[in-house]
Amino acid sequence: MTATCPAGHVSATTDYCDQCGARIEAAPDPPPPVTSTTSPATSPSPVSAPCPQCGAPRAGRDRFCESCGFDFVAAAELEADAGGWAATIGPDREYFARMAAEELAFPDDERARTITLDAPRLRIGRRRAGDDVPEIALGDPAVSRLHASLVRDDDGAWAVVDEGSSNGTTINGASDPIPPHVEVRLADGDRVHVGAWTTITVGLRSRAA
C-alpha cells in the first residue's frame, strides 16, 4: 500500500511521507477514479486553481476538492504521464571544457540517451555493482553515489534537488551550484549539469527526444 504526499512523493508509509515527512491526510485508498467529465490532457492547472470538475475553489494545496471530492494529485499525475516529460542524458563537451578537469579525458564514445520521467522521483548518481539504484546511473567519475534527484511536484512540474553531492549541481551553464537539499523548479528545455561532463536536458517528450 502506498500513498501520495502533498508534495507529490509516492510514499510507502501512509501517515507521513517517507521522503519529505509531510503529513498525509487520511485518504480513501485507492484514490477515487477521475470521472470522464474532464479530459486528462488539459494543461497543468496552477496551484489553487478552481476544481476542473465542479468549479469550486481549491483550498491551498488540498489533495481533494472539498465540494465534489475531485483528486487534484491523481489528476496531475495522469496529466504528467500523458504530457510525457523526458530527460536526455549525455556527455557535454561545452560543460566539460568549463569544468576544466585536466586529469580526466572526455568520453568520446559515450552516446546520449533519452529516458521517460515515469516516476515521481528519479535519483541521479553512480551505482554500486549489482545495485539498481539510483535510477539514473552515470559513469561520470565526478558524480557522487547519490548526487541529485529529479522530483515531480504535485502539479506535474519537475524540479531538481542536489542531494548534498561533493561537486555540486549547476543549471543552464551557471557558474554557481544550486544549494543542496533545495528543490529548484525546472522549465521545459532546462539543462542540469553534474560531474565532470554530464548534462541532463529535461523537457516535454517531443522536445527532449
Add this chain to the structure above:
Amino acid sequence: MSRFTADVYQNEFLPLGATEVDAVVTVTALDGAAAGAAAGPIRAAEVVIVDTSGSMAVPPTKLKAARQATAAAVDAIRDGVEFAIVAGTDRATPVFPAHGLATASAETRAQAKAAIEELEAAGGTAIGSWLELARELFAGASVDLRHAILVTDGQNQHETPEELERVLAACKGRFQCDCRGVGTDWEVAELRRVASALLGSVDIVPRPEELAADFRAMTERAMARGTADVALRLWSPQGATVAFVKQVAPTIEDLTERAVAVDVLTADYPTGAWGQEARDYHVRIHVTAREAGDEVLAGRLGLVVDGALITQALVRAIWTEDAELSTRINPEVAHYTGQAELAEAIQEGLEARRTGDEAGATFKLGRAVQLAAEGGNEGTLQLLGRVVDVDDPATGTVRLKRHVEDVDEMSLDTRSTKTVRVQRPAS
C-alpha cells in the same frame, strides 16, 4: 520473542522559522526480554580478561582480589555457556582453557578456578592485545551473545593509542565488554574509550575486596540478557540532519558517530544486548522550517531486534504562531539536557583542576553541583562533595577542597555519565 515499547516525549510545536526538533524516547524491554522467558535461554559466551601485569602485585591484595573476583565470575557463569579466562600483560595468555572456549559445567568451572589460583603478576600492559585474543576466542563460538569483562589497574603503556584504536575497530560489533579499573593508577578516559566502543560500562572499583561482588553482578547481568542484538533505526526526511542521538539513561552515551547508513534517509545505531530494562534516548534533528500550521514528521524511530524492525515512535514538528504552545518546555527534554550538561561540567571541571585552572574548575564544578541538585542526582552530589565544599547548591557556590583523594576524583570522573531518570508522576 521479546516485547519492546517506545514512548516519545517532546513539544512538537515550533515557532515560525525554527528548525531544531528535540525529543526524548523511552525504550522499554518488557518481561519477554528476560533470558529464558521465551524460547529457552539464548546461547552465550563469556570471556573474563584479568590484568596480571607487574603492578598487580603491589600491594599483593590486588592480585589476590582479582583472582577471587575472577573465580566469583566463573561461579556466576551458568551451565552450557561457552567461556574462557585470559591473563593480560604486554601480551594476552589463555589461562583456561588452553585453547578456545570451554563449556561451563561443575567440572570445567572447578578446573578454571584451579588455573586462576596459579595466576602470577609480571610484565606490562597492552590492552589491545587482550581484546584481540578475546575477539579470536569469540569468533570461534556459534552463540548469540558475546560478553567480556576486562579489569585493569594501569594505563595502556606497552602499545600505542593507534594500535588500541585498530583493535577496537576490529572488535566493534563482535562482542560487548564491561571495563573495571581497580586502584587509582589507570586512566578513566582510556577505559571509557574501550567500554564505549564495545557497548559496555566502565566503573571504578576503589577497593580490591569489592571486586568479587562486582564481577558476580556483571556476569549475572550479562547472562540475564535475553535479546542479543538491538539497534535504533532513525529515519529523517529529505533535507534534515540528525544533530545527535544520545543514550541519556541509565548513563550518557553519545551514539551519533555509531550511525550505520541503511539508506539515504535512514541509519541504524547499535545498542548491544538487552535484558528486562528501560533506556532513554535524546534525539535532536534539524529540519527545514515550514509555514504556520504545517506538520511534518521529523523522525521515525524504530527498533531493530535480531534483524526485525519492531515498534515505531514518531517525532513530529508542527509550526505555529501561538507562542504559548511553542515556548512550552518538555520536562523530559529539559531534564536530560541538564543531565548531559552535568556530565560535561564534571569532566571539564576536573580537567581544569588538573591543569591548575582554579577559577575554571570552581565555576564548572559549581555548575555541576547546581545541576545535580536540580536533577535530583543524589549519588553525584555526594561524589562532588568530596571534591568541593558546597556553600549553596541552588546557586552553585562552591570552594575547591585543598586536598582531594585520587580515588574520589576518579570516582567522580568515572561516574559523571550516570544519570537519574526524570521523575514522572505515577499514572
